[in-house]
Amino acid sequence: MTGILYLVATPIGNLKDITFRAIETLQTVDLIAAEDTRHTAKLLNHYQIKTQTISYHQHNHQARVSELITKLLNGLNIALVTDAGTPAISDPGYHLVLACIESNINIIPIPGAIAAINGLVASGLPTEKFCFEGFLPTKKKLREELLNKLQTEKRTLIFYEAPHKLQKTLTDLADFLGINRNICLARELTKIHENFWRGNLQKAIEFYQHHEPKGEYTIIIEGNKEQEEIELSETQIKEEIEKLLKQGMSKTEASQKLAKYTNLSRREIYQLMISKN
Numbered sequence: 058m059t060g061i062l063y064l065v066a067t068p069i070g071n072l073k074d075i076t077f078r079a080i081e082t083l084q085t086v087d088l089i090a091a092e093d094t095r096h097t098a099k100l101l102n103h104y105q106i107k108t109q110t111i112s113y114h115q116h117n118h119q120a121r122v123s124e125l126i127t128k129l130l131n132g133l134n135i136a137l138v139t140d141a142g143t144p145a146i147s148d149p150g151y152h153l154v155l156a157c158i159e160s161n162i163n164i165i166p167i168p169g170a171i172a173a174i175n176g177l178v179a180s181g182l183p184t185e186k187f188c189f190e191g192f193l194p195t196k197k198k199l200r201e202e203l204l205n206k207l208q209t210e211k212r213t214l215i216f217y218e219a220p221h222k223l224q225k226t227l228t229d230l231a232d233f234l235g236i237n238r239n240i241c242l243a244r245e246l247t248k249i250h251e252n253f254w255r256g257n258l259q260k261a262i263e264f265y266q267h268h269e270p271k272g273e274y275t276i277i278i279e280g281n282k283e284q285e286e287i288e289l290s291e292t293q294i295k296e297e298i299e300k301l302l303k304q305g306m307s308k309t310e311a312s313q314k315l316a317k318y319t320n321l322s323r324r325e326i327y328q329l330m331i332s333k334n
Contacts, residue, residue: 060087060129062157063136064150066143066169070247072103079167080104087133090125092140092148113137118149122156129162136167143171147191147217173215176243176275179253180213183279187213193226204233205322211280220270227265230278231258233323235313239279245272283317291329294319298330 063082068074083089083106090113091097097110113121129135137144137153143166144150157164173189188210194200207214218226223242230238236259244252250272254264258278289297294315301311308330316323 058132059160059162060131060133060135061163061165062129062153063134064144064154064164064166065136065138066167066171067097067100067138067141068247069141069170069172069175070245070251072100074170074247075100075104076167076169079169080106082167083108083136083138085134086136088128089136089138090121090153091138096140097138108136113149113153115149118152122153125153126156126160126162129157130160141170141172143169146171146173170247172217172243172246172273172275175246176241176277177213177215179243180241180277181255182213182239182241182277184213186211186280187215188280189215192217193229200229201233201324204229205316205324208233208317208323209281209283211282213280214276214278216276216278218274218276220272220274223270223274224262224265226276227258227262230276231262232309232313234258234278234281235317236262241277243275243277244270246275248272281317289319294321294326294329298326302330 063086065079065082067079083101083104086108089097089108089110091110092114094110094112101108101110113125125135137150139148139150145154154164177184177187190203190207193216194203216226236257238258240256240258240261242254242261244250244254254261256264297315298311301314302308306314308327312323312326312330315321315326319326
């Protein structure tokens with residue numbers, strides 16, 4: 058008999074946001090694999106849970122997966138937890154889940170808090186369809202490629218961001234998605250200083266120029282409400298460029314607007330502007 062891997066959701070801030078089932082699971086498994094054992098110890102101590110813990114995070118998961126799989130195959134039951142929220146969402150839990158599937162090990166999710174959903178339902182933005190992107194890539198090329206693809210995305214977009222990176226991320230989002238996109242910034246969800254800021258990207262950038270970002274952020278942005286993407290010839294695009302420039306738009310603003318509903322990226326349109334003569 059092999060063991061079971063339990064994916065146990067833990068509180069994202071308020072320690073009371075945990076289910077009876079999650080507590081019972083953490084009490085009865087043989088081992089808890091935690092992103093940060095010291096952080097998880099606070100939760101375990103609060104509920105007087107004595108189960109042994111072992112670290113499992115982005116820096117050691119490659120070596121740890123085989124070790125945990127061996128324990129599971131030997132019949133041990135293991136709970137996987139992240140520092141906050143649901144395992145395998147924006148953390149390396151996915152790799153352990155995949156390895157369990159390949160080894161025919163049973164996986165049982167224990168549901169609970171997730172910042173993306175908490176932020177979305179209180180944002181005031183459409184909830185019927187949404188697209189969770191997590192943290193944006195840090196490498197410039199990958200970041201720009203993703204934001205280019207998201208320009209025409211009509212579903213509500215959800216991102217995570219750290220406070221020291223928030224200002225740059227808002228600027229990048231405005232550059233690619235447009236300054237008038239409605240946005241909700243959910244900060245410190247479920248904690249004492251929980252706060253929701255609502256407005257558009259331009260006002261968000263202005264606000265955080267005068268207010269230091271603090272705490273972890275969930276960013277919710279409305280989808281693209283512009284017309285469907287259409288294919289235009291190079292000549293037609295140049296004609297549209299001329300119209301927008303005559304209306305007083307800058308080259309950057311014109312390229313952003315056209316990229317929203319044409320088959321070309323913002324950069325490609327900008328190059329056409331430069332070479333139009």
